[in-house]
Amino acid sequence: MQNDPESPFELLDPPPGGVERIRSRMAAPEPVRGRLAVAGAGVAALAVLGALLAVVFNQRVGPDAGDNAIVASHELDRLLGRGAQPVPLTVERDGQPVQTEELPSADPRVRIYQVL
Amino acid sequence: MTRVDEASWVELYRVLEKPLYNVVYRWLWDRMESQDVVQEAFLRCWRARDRIRAEGFKAFVFRTALNLAANRRRRKKLWRLVSFDSLPEEPQDVSGTSSVVSPRIQRAIDELPDRLKRVLLLCELAGMSYGEVAAVTGVKEGTVGSRRNRALALLRERLQPQEVMADAERS
Numbered sequence: 001m002q003n004d005p006e007s008p009f010e011l012l013d014p015p016p017g018g019v020e021r022i023r024s025r026m027a028a029p030e031p032v033r034g035r036l037a038v039a040g041a042g043v044a045a046l047a048v049l050g051a052l053l054a055v056v057f058n059q060r061v062g063p064d065a066g067d068n069a070i071v072a073s074h075e076l077d078r079l080l081g082r083g084a085q086p087v088p089l090t091v092e093r094d095g096q097p098v099q100t101e102e103l104p105s106a107d108p109r110v111r112i113y114q115v116l
Numbered sequence: 117m118t119r120v121d122e123a124s125w126v127e128l129y130r131v132l133e134k135p136l137y138n139v140v141y142r143w144l145w146d147r148m149e150s151q152d153v154v155q156e157a158f159l160r161c162w163r164a165r166d167r168i169r170a171e172g173f174k175a176f177v178f179r180t181a182l183n184l185a186a187n188r189r190r191r192k193k194l195w196r197l198v199s200f201d202s203l204p205e206e207p208q209d210v211s212g213t214s215s216v217v218s219p220r221i222q223r224a225i226d227e228l229p230d231r232l233k234r235v236l237l238l239c240e241l242a243g244m245s246y247g248e249v250a251a252v253t254g255v256k257e258g259t260v261g262s263r264r265n266r267a268l269a270l271l272r273e274r275l276q277p278q279e280v281m282a283d284a285e286r287s
Contacts (some may be wrong), residue, residue: 007223008271009240015151022129022155027164097239 087112125165129158134180135242142225142237143185145217155186157181175251176180178242182234182252224274228267235260236267 091098091113099116133154141150157180161168168176225233232252238249239260246257246264253260 006224008142008217008275010216011134011138011241012141012216014133014146014154018133018137018155019126019130019149022158023126025155025159026125030163 091115120158125158125162125285132177136178138241139237140185141183142217142233142241143189150185153181153184156184171276172251174235175248178204178238178252179243189197192232222274224271227274232263232270233269235263236271239264 059062089100089102093115100113101116103112103114105112133191136154139152140153141147144150144153157177160180161173161177225237228236234253235249235255238252240248242248244252246260249260249264250257255263260268
């Protein structure tokens with residue numbers, strides 16, 4: 001069956017020069033393509049990991065988290081018996097800053113401002 | 117437990133090139149590409165030579181070549197699909213050298229399921245025993261036998277009508 005040209009299993013000769021070619025390819029230094037691919041895959045994996053962490057981080061340290069941080073600091077002050085630190089007051093009306101003036105208060109825990 | 121030493125490597129290639137080439141050629145139907153796959157399979161084994169034992173070498177190189185050929189074929193099919201290429205469905209030898217296997221036979225082999233084709237080509241073209249084919253394909257020897265018989269029956273079935281028609285025309 002194998003010598004019949006119409007046989008599915010006729011043994012064909014490979015193109016010439018295969019032995020010389022494999023010998024020279026074996027002698028050549030190993031291409032860095034494989035190592036570069038591994039390095040590239042590593043970089044890509046790190047980038048994906050970074051992106052995921054950024055998403056998670058942004059979710060945790062969003063505006064709400066920031067507010068929580070401030071609340072926590074006041075809460076900490078309260079727990080430690082410290083007075084709240086004064087912060088500059090800013091007031092806006094229709095998107096425009098408005099001047100204020102602090103008025104005297106009989107209670108140190110209460111601050112009174114007058115909008116000018 | 118002997119390792120394949122470097123001095124034997126080219127000799128191994130010389131011995132295995134033809135059976136490997138014939139198996140891969142029935143996958144790709146392109147002479148130069150088939151030789152390229154055979155070389156690539158050998159080079160991969162060469163680079164992994166510290167981990168390959170002589171006993172397992174033949175199975176390893178055949179398995180590598182078959183996987184490379186199957187991947188290339190899959191890529192070509194995908195590319196044809198993506199590029200809406202109007203090339204015929206069946207691959208053809210376009211290497212400029214004579215296409216020695218008739219399109220009718222190409223089609224009949226291509227239509228075989230991959231698992232049957234692997235076994236059949238390894239048995240018939242690489243002259244492997246059932247045990248050797250089992251080592252390459254990872255199935256039991258009994259399965260190799262049944263797959264080979266099934267593949268031969270399918271091949272005969274697909275080639276027969278043409279022969280019957282040719283005989284009818286001759287008479």
